[in-house]
Amino acid sequence: MNRAELIAELERILGPRGVVATPDALLTYDADGCVMDTHEPHVVALPTSAEQVAAIVRLAARAGMPIVPRGAGTGLSGGATPMQGGIVISTARMDKILQVDTANGRVLCQPGVINWELSQYLKPFGYQFAPDPSSQKACTVGGNIANNSGGPHCLKYGITASHVLAVQVVLPDGSIVWTGDGSAHTPGYDLTGVITGSEGTIGFVTAAWLRLTRLPEAVRVVLALFPDIAGASNTVSQVIASGLLPAALEIMDRLAIKAVNDMYKLGLPEAAGAALLIEVDGVEDGLDELLHDVTAICWRNGAIDVRPARTLAEQNQVWAARKNAFGAMGRLAPTYYLVDTVVPRTKLPQTMDEVGRISREFRLPIANVFHAGDGNLHPIILFDRRDRSQNQRALEAATGVMKVSIDFGGVISGEHGIGVEKQDYMTLLFTTDDLAAMAGLHQSFDPHDLFNPGKVFPKGRGCGELAALRRSGVAWSALKSS
Amino acid sequence: MNLALLRADLTAISGEQYVREHPVDRHIYGQTPLLAVAPGSLEELAQTVARLAAEPVAIVPWGGGTQQTWGRPPARPFVVVETSRLNRILDYTPDDLTISVEAGMTLGALSAALAANGQMLPFDCPLPAQATIGGLLATAMDGPRRLGYGSARDLLIGIRVVEATGRISKAGGMVVKNVSGFDMMKLYLGSFGTLAIIASANFKLIPQPRAAASILCRAATPAPLWKLINAIAASQLVPVAVEYLEGFDVAGAPCAVAVRSEGLPAAVERHVRDVTAFAQQAGVSAEPLRDAAHEQLWNAINDAPQTATLAADEVVVRVTCLPADLSNAIAAARAAAQRANLPLQVTARALNGVAYLRVRGSAEALREWHAALLKAAPQTMLLAAPPALIAELPAFGTHIANLDLMRRIKQEFDPADLLNPGRFVVGQVA
Numbered sequence: 013m014n015r016a017e018l019i020a021e022l023e024r025i026l027g028p029r030g031v032v033a034t035p036d037a038l039l040t041y042d043a044d045g046c047v048m049d050t051h052e053p054h055v056v057a058l059p060t061s062a063e064q065v066a067a068i069v070r071l072a073a074r075a076g077m078p079i080v081p082r083g084a085g086t087g088l089s090g091g092a093t094p095m096q097g098g099i100v101i102s103t104a105r106m107d108k109i110l111q112v113d114t115a116n117g118r119v120l121c122q123p124g125v126i127n128w129e130l131s132q133y134l135k136p137f138g139y140q141f142a143p144d145p146s147s148q149k150a151c152t153v154g155g156n157i158a159n160n161s162g163g164p165h166c167l168k169y170g171i172t173a174s175h176v177l178a179v180q181v182v183l184p185d186g187s188i189v190w191t192g193d194g195s196a197h198t199p200g201y202d203l204t205g206v207i208t209g210s211e212g213t214i215g216f217v218t219a220a221w222l223r224l225t226r227l228p229e230a231v232r233v234v235l236a237l238f239p240d241i242a243g244a245s246n247t248v249s250q251v252i253a254s255g256l257l258p259a260a261l262e263i264m265d266r267l268a269i270k271a272v273n274d275m276y277k278l279g280l281p282e283a284a285g286a287a288l289l290i291e292v293d294g295v296e297d298g299l300d301e302l303l304h305d306v307t308a309i310c311w312r313n314g315a316i317d318v319r320p321a322r323t324l325a326e327q328n329q330v331w332a333a334r335k336n337a338f339g340a341m342g343r344l345a346p347t348y349y350l351v352d353t354v355v356p357r358t359k360l361p362q363t364m365d366e367v368g369r370i371s372r373e374f375r376l377p378i379a380n381v382f383h384a385g386d387g388n389l390h391p392i393i394l395f396d397r398r399d400r401s402q403n404q405r406a407l408e409a410a411t412g413v414m415k416v417s418i419d420f421g422g423v424i425s426g427e428h429g430i431g432v433e434k435q436d437y438m439t440l441l442f443t444t445d446d447l448a449a450m451a452g453l454h455q456s457f458d459p460h461d462l463f464n465p466g467k468v469f470p471k472g473r474g475c476g477e478l479a480a481l482r483r484s485g486v487a488w489s490a491l492k493s494s
Numbered sequence: 495m496n497l498a499l500l501r502a503d504l505t506a507i508s509g510e511q512y513v514r515e516h517p518v519d520r521h522i523y524g525q526t527p528l529l530a531v532a533p534g535s536l537e538e539l540a541q542t543v544a545r546l547a548a549e550p551v552a553i554v555p556w557g558g559g560t561q562q563t564w565g566r567p568p569a570r571p572f573v574v575v576e577t578s579r580l581n582r583i584l585d586y587t588p589d590d591l592t593i594s595v596e597a598g599m600t601l602g603a604l605s606a607a608l609a610a611n612g613q614m615l616p617f618d619c620p621l622p623a624q625a626t627i628g629g630l631l632a633t634a635m636d637g638p639r640r641l642g643y644g645s646a647r648d649l650l651i652g653i654r655v656v657e658a659t660g661r662i663s664k665a666g667g668m669v670v671k672n673v674s675g676f677d678m679m680k681l682y683l684g685s686f687g688t689l690a691i692i693a694s695a696n697f698k699l700i701p702q703p704r705a706a707a708s709i710l711c712r713a714a715t716p717a718p719l720w721k722l723i724n725a726i727a728a729s730q731l732v733p734v735a736v737e738y739l740e741g742f743d744v745a746g747a748p749c750a751v752a753v754r755s756e757g758l759p760a761a762v763e764r765h766v767r768d769v770t771a772f773a774q775q776a777g778v779s780a781e782p783l784r785d786a787a788h789e790q791l792w793n794a795i796n797d798a799p800q801t802a803t804l805a806a807d808e809v810v811v812r813v814t815c816l817p818a819d820l821s822n823a824i825a826a827a828r829a830a831a832q833r834a835n836l837p838l839q840v841t842a843r844a845l846n847g848v849a850y851l852r853v854r855g856s857a858e859a860l861r862e863w864h865a866a867l868l869k870a871a872p873q874t875m876l877l878a879a880p881p882a883l884i885a886e887l888p889a890f891g892t893h894i895a896n897l898d899l900m901r902r903i904k905q906e907f908d909p910a911d912l913l914n915p916g917r918f919v920v921g922q923v924a
């Protein structure tokens with residue numbers, strides 16, 4: 013099938029408005045938020061229904077072309093980048109909230125619904141969709157599900173996986189299935205659970221029942237300022253250890269404060285080395301006690317100021333600064349590389365020291381804006397992409413952050429996923445046998461590597477090869493002699 | 495099969511005293527295993543599985559044996575592989591609020607170790623002194639506090655398994671947030687030991703609350719209690735458990751609702767006040783319970799669905815449905831029980847749509863009761879039944895979707911169908 017035939021077939025399925033094929037337009041689909049690797053798709057499809065997605069998948073199989081699912085393209089690991097070309101299926105036109113079912117604590121959505129719009133829509137009902145990535149004003153729930161995304165409030169409410177009750181997916185064989193209806197124990201293997209976080213490699217999500225979370229009765233936000241990041245990190249470690257359960261604990265360092273100050277007029281003293289954003293929520297009763305205990309820990313760790321956000325407007329302003337901090341980085345450098353890793357929470361202070369050392373070693377400024385309560389770092393390496401030496405040093409600094417995180421008992425991604433960005437780092441964390449088990453799961457869904465091929469697994473170790481390895485098993489005699 | 499040779503090889507791996515022939519105390523619905531072997535380390539477990547796979551002979555992983563009646567009995571002669579000696583804490587830094595434990599550790603032992611540091615893993619399973627972590631994960635057992643803290647699905651952050659060939663693999667890690675690679679934890683959780691044997695697991699822990707109390711609301715009939723449950727659901731209260739109870743002697747009334755609150759003292763008192771007020775509006779009594787009375791009530795509720803000790807004429811099932819359909823499903827179970835005059839006991843995670851039911855009667859009466867229940871709740875799972883009935887009653891309900899896909903997964907992970915053959919929805923695949 014040549015390109016013209018492919019486009020004609022797609023137009024037959026989707027109508028002319030559902031197909032993007034002009035060279036200029038295709039360029040805008042050559043990457044997601046991770047601009048380190050780019051590649052154009054052959055064509056972009058914009059379906060409106062699961063049936064259309066299924067038809068495209070069957071067509072792709074016939075044409076021998078990969079499928080690359082795409083939400084808003086805010087992903088930071090290259091997950092939506094069509095590294096081998098093929099058909100990008102965008103969910104931009106699958107953006108309907110279909111049913112709010114408060115009696116069963118669930119809402120039915122199409123995958124292209126914007127995370128923020130969902131929560132705004134649910135507010136009048138008294139509910140929210142709890143996962144709240146900082147990109148929530150742009151990213152889609154389909155992308156959230158595929159990446160098992162996190163957000164500041166995951167500290168208390170858990171990651172996306174805990175909020176996906178069931179999904180409708182188109183499988184690589186072109187069938188359309190529901191993994192459940194939102195009830196607690198669907199008989200059989202937990203297909204919802206394995207599809208969530210699979211980065212679009214085993215199923216294309218065409219609808220989902222998501223969990224509704226009741227809006228809390230009361231919320232308190234304070235901003236604690238510290239002379240340095242050590243004070244803020246120590247505070248976070250101690251708050252966690254003391255068994256207090258805030259809704260969010262987010263840190264911004266000196267560079268980040270400077271960037272957001274300009275943009276949001278927070279008037280934070282730029283002498284402050286770090287700001288810790290603390291939110292507690294729940295029933296009104298007891299909340300002040302909780303906040304009192306948390307702020308006491310701040311003072312013990314050398315806080316220079318603890319500022320309550322007294323009104324809703326003040327709270328929103330503080331949160332807007334935090335959630336748009338990455339955007340403000342443009343004020344500091346032409347390019348930034350956001351590295352997402354996780355460490356055990358007692359290791360936070362030492363890890364932040366190491367991040368400072370890496371910044372000095374590679375002579376690149378690193379800003380930090382992160383989900384400290386979960387131990388989820390986001391060192392933001394600031395550099396100029398046009399400078400080849402800086403480019404190289406930025407990559408090396410990122411590798412350094414990953415290695416340090418692993419040395420401290422952590423992992424290479426807390427919420428942004430592996431995609432292409434980190435696929436070759438997987439072997440730092442996993443043995444061949446570990447990867448082979450994941451490949452086994454992948455193979456049972458997508459034996460022909462049709463969905464988002466060449467992602468997650470290390471380059472040069474195809475899923476098929478890894479799965480064949482695990483199938484070969486271990487010989488009893490080999491074990492006996494070892 | 496040369497049993498003597500197999501036994502000799504297994505003895506070479508785990509030691510003489512840990513290999514037993516035809517142990518009757520490991521029977522499942524009257525079927526005694528060929529052998530029971532208890533490896534003492536991850537490596538011994540892997541070698542044991544590799545040896546059994548080489549035979550090949552079916553394998554039934556065995557934790558505390560409290561839930562071996564769940565699902566279907568083994569389809570072929572089998573060897574029991576016990577995890578009881580894999581009972582160590584592997585890694586625990588209390589201030590990280592994470593722990594890694596071997597699969598054979600009991601929830602009771604784990605809870606004791608955590609309590610010493612003011613922490614907990616709020617799984618609330620039956621018979622915690624016997625039930626092991628591996629078994630709880632394999633069956634995805636859920637307790638009343640899943641409402642407040644989530645279930646194992648939300649708290650399991652890492653896993654290590656021995657696959658059907660003896661290969662060891664792991665996934666996840668020791669951090670509370672992690673998307674490095676596929677979420678294999680979800681695959682093994684609730685897979686009934688049909689894909690791999692869980693060797694160890696890592697969890698996110700919960701700090702013990704500063705205060706806790708419950709409100710026990712009693713009534714003669716169910717209707718006002720469901721009004722109360724709905725009022726709680728519509729409020730902004732955040733109880734950690736809301737359990738509907740029926741035919742449950744400990745509650746001291748035909749029907750009851752137990753609400754559990756945990757957290758800061760002021761927040762707990764607020765729950766006691768508000769739930770009491772809701773109860774009054776619904777026309778039911780409300781008694782606050784604290785300290786020992788509170789603990790005793792919940793221990794009894796947690797144990798209610800146990801399947802370790804059964805009467806000869808007893809059936810235990812788990813009903814799963816949408817939360818709003820739960821009262822109707824229970825009503826159907828009640829009506830069917832009343833028709834045949836069968837005693838029925840219900841403990842239900844009211845806001846999660848999960849209910850554990852026990853009923854006793856003649857084979858004929860039980861058969862009819864189960865059929866009537868399935869009509870109202872097609873996702874009902876059989877947890878235990880008299881041996882005469884176990885082969886004929888549908889074990890996983892009448893509504894199993896995506897069987898082809900699940901069989902492909904089983905085929906990939908255990909092509910020779912060695913692990914728990916016949917037990918799970920995938921049935922026999924080899």
Ligand SMILES: Cc1cc2nc3c(=O)[nH]c(=O)nc-3n(C[C@H](O)[C@H](O)[C@H](O)COP(=O)(O)OP(=O)(O)OC[C@H]3O[C@@H](n4cnc5c(N)ncnc54)[C@H](O)[C@@H]3O)c2cc1C
Nearest residue numbers: 083084085086087091146152154155158161162212217427
């Ligand atoms: C400024 C900024 C801040 C961010 N903050 C956070 C944060 O706080 N927490 C966090 O977790 N992430 C964060 N991210 C990363 C990103 O926003 C999330 O990963 C988000 O969930 C991606 O959604 P998307 O709609 O943009 O998906 P895309 O980028 O379009 O796709 C992401 C992945 O999902 C797959 N996919 C998309 N739709 C489907 C579908 N329907 N079915 C199957 N697979 C699909 C794609 O193939 C790809 O692999 C941030 C990104 C930016 C740019």
